[in-house]
Amino acid sequence: MDLSGHARARRSEVIDMCLRAPATLTFLIASLLAMTGCATATDTTGTSTAPTVSDGRSPTPDPTTPPGDGASDDSSPTPSAPPGAYVDYSDGLIEATTGTKALFFHASWCPQCRALDEALRAEGVPDGLTVFKVDYDSRTDLRQKYGVTLQTTIVFVDDAGEAISSTVLYDDPSVDSLVAAIP
Incomplete structure (x- = not known):
């Protein structure tokens, strides 16, 4: 059996195993979803949280205007992180x-x-x-x-x-x- 035939046979075995064991399939799907969902921290409301320093405090005040909404306030400070953070x-x-x-x-x-x-x-x-x-x-x-x-x-x-x-x-x-x- 060549390498591609072996790979197809192995993939078929995995699919058969998953179809026979719904719990396994559920676990695999949940694992994949968990791995793809770790991009941004969210709070309990589902909104993104501000960057945090390792001790849990925010490096600067969180701007109240989300980016891209058309509003601009040039007087608001640019977020920054302190050296050593x-x-x-x-x-x-x-x-x-x-x-x-x-x-x-x-x-x-x-x-x-x-x-x-x-x-x-x-x-x-x-x-x-x-x-x-x-x-x-x-x-x-x-x-x-x-x-x-x-x-x-x-x-x-x-x-x-x-x-x-x-x-x-x-x-x-x-x-x-x-x-x-x-x-």
Whole structure:
């Protein structure tokens, strides 16, 4: 049997197994839905929440006017993150934040990503460095822009959001490795 015939036979076996076990099929569908739904944090009303610093506080006041509704208030402050913070990425934060900046491409299903996430929360971010947690699964635009193909990729960016350097911390997802990679 050739490789494609073997693959078709295996796929057929999996489909047969799923059809015989509705609970298994339900579990698989629920798992897939859970994996695709981790792009944005939502509150109990189903609306997106503001980016948060690792200690749970918001980096800046949440703007009351949602983007794209036609209203503009030039006096409202641009959201920014303080240096030394670990925040969820949102558009515009890089340009509004001072100091050294790094994008951490994180996937909730990746054990190494979770390890680095936990280390950043437990040990904190080095002084002067702001780490933006980017959802690996939903931000394909950023993955393409920075050439990211693996989760746990760290991309150091300048004030305009242009890449300076990048590294993959998959083998050693630690704050020490992050510090060693700072350009």
